[in-house]
Amino acid sequence: MSLSISDLNFSxxxxxxxxxxxxxxxGADDTECVRVIHAAIDQGVSCIDTAPIYSHGESERIIGKALAGKRDKIVLATKCxxxxxxxxxxxVHNLNRSEILNQVEGSLRRLKTDxxxxxxxxxxxxDMNSEEVMQTLNQLKDEGKIRAIGVSNFSPKQVEECLRYADVITCQDQYSLLDRRVEEGITDLVRQKNMGILAYGxxxxxxxTGKYKDEPDFGGADCRTFFYQYYKGDAFQKVRQILDELEGLGHPLCELAINWVRQQKGVASVIVGCRTVEQLEKNLVALRWELSTQELEKIDEIINK
Ligand SMILES: NC(=O)c1ccc[n+]([C@@H]2O[C@H](COP(=O)([O-])OP(=O)(O)OC[C@H]3O[C@@H](n4cnc5c(N)ncnc54)[C@H](OP(=O)(O)O)[C@@H]3O)[C@@H](O)[C@H]2O)c1
Structure with missing residues (x-):
């Protein structure tokens, strides 16, 4: 299954x-990461998302290496x-014109693509000037360095402002059973403007996935500790209760969580982080089935308790 927006084909x-x-x-094993990319392509995943900030450019470098001879099979998404x-x-947030022009060259180099x-x-x-940001991205499009423009973590108002100056085709936002803030404006906007949500997390x-029965301790610097706020104390206990109830629906939790997002309005693609081929393959099983209307209602009931 895939969806085309402005000639880009999102799996x-x-x-x-x-x-x-x-x-x-x-930590992550580079060889396994390359295997994950190859397995994803072999199994029909047509889009990869990265960013220069992920492991100081290492994520882009690994992708660049893995895509040798396979570049045309992938919609490659990165960020600035x-x-x-x-x-x-x-x-540091910096969307100055000179910074964007500098960053795009770094990403092209690391990703080994033109x-x-x-x-x-x-x-x-x-401090961004939306007109300047979008004009800079339009210039990169005209130069053939990028094919399409997206935004991430922007408010509906900020997206509308960008749309005055450029054809923005996607909003990348956190969207999960536990985080539905995207429904407060982005979903409607995306549908009105024929854009798509790329749902992360x-x-x-x-x-x-339900793999933590007890509160995990990843250590202070780990992204999970500061970015996803569900791993500690009361928040973790609440998630555990939700998971116990969701298990009653009889689906593997990772598939249920992915399909719930996939079936929400406006979602063009669900971005799933996979550390190993085993995780990737488990997650791709979600594409073989869908949650029924009754199941979606039951899930709403469980998470809104
Ligand atoms: N635009 C933004 O601001 C932003 C922010 C966050 C993420 N993103 C993008 O969205 C992607 C997805 O989000 P995310 O990676 O943060 O979170 P996620 O997809 O919700 O979770 C990914 C993690 O879940 C675990 N996992 C995945 N499949 C599993 C399975 N079948 N069984 C057990 N564990 C499994 C792995 O954890 P372990 O590492 O413990 O193995 C994996 O690293 C990111 O990789 C990134 O490309 C964008």
Whole structure:
């Protein structure tokens, strides 16, 4: 199954690669990451999502290596505007024209390609001038360095502002059974404007697979600890209760969580992070079935309790 927006063909599942490179997410094996990419392509995944900030460019480098001879099989999505703070911990938002022009060259080099299919603003920069950002991306499109423009983590108002200056085709946002903020404006906007949602974090970073029976401890610097807020204390206990009830529906939890997102309005593709081929293959089984209307209602009931 796939969906075309502006000539880009999005498979229902996009391979997410935040974990690749492993510096921020409990380590990762580069050889296995390459195997994951090859297995994904062999099994019909047509889109890969990455960003220069993932493991300081390592995620893009691994993808560039893995796509040798296979580049034309993939809609390659990367991002700009979020960089590591060179002076200390944390990140810096920067969507200045010169920064975007600089970042795109770095991504092209690491990805070993001369074009990026979908170039996304990773997150809003509080100081951004939307017109300048979009004109810069339009220029990259005219130069053939990118094929289409997307935004990520933008509010509906910010997306509308960007649409005044450019043909933005996707909104990449967190969307899972546990996080439905996208429904507060993005879903309707995307449908009105014939855009698509690329839904990230469908497994809430792994917790929705049900693999943690007890509260895990990843250590302070691990992304899961600060990005997905479901791993500690009361939040974790609440998720465990939800999972116990969802298990009653009789589906593997990872498939249920992916299909729930996949079946929501406006979703063009669900970006699923896979550390191993085994995880990828388990997740792809979700594409063989769908949740019924009754099951979707039951899930709503469980998560809204
Ligand atoms: N635009 C943005 O701001 C933004 C933010 C976050 C993510 N993203 C993108 O969206 C992608 C997906 O999000 P995500 O990777 O953060 O979270 P996710 O897809 O919700 O969870 C991915 C993690 O779940 C675990 N997992 C996956 N399949 C599994 C299975 N079958 N059984 C057991 N565990 C499984 C793995 O955890 P382990 O590592 O524990 O093995 C994997 O790293 C990212 O990779 C990235 O491309 C974008």
């Amino acid at each position: 229902s599942i996009t391979l997410g690669t935040w974990v690749f490179g492993g510096t921020s997410w409990g 505007g979020l960089i590591r703070n060179p002076d200390g911990p944390g990140v 074009y990026i299919d979908l170039y996304q603003c990773h997150a809003p920069d509080p 469908p497994l809430a970073g792994g917790v929705l």
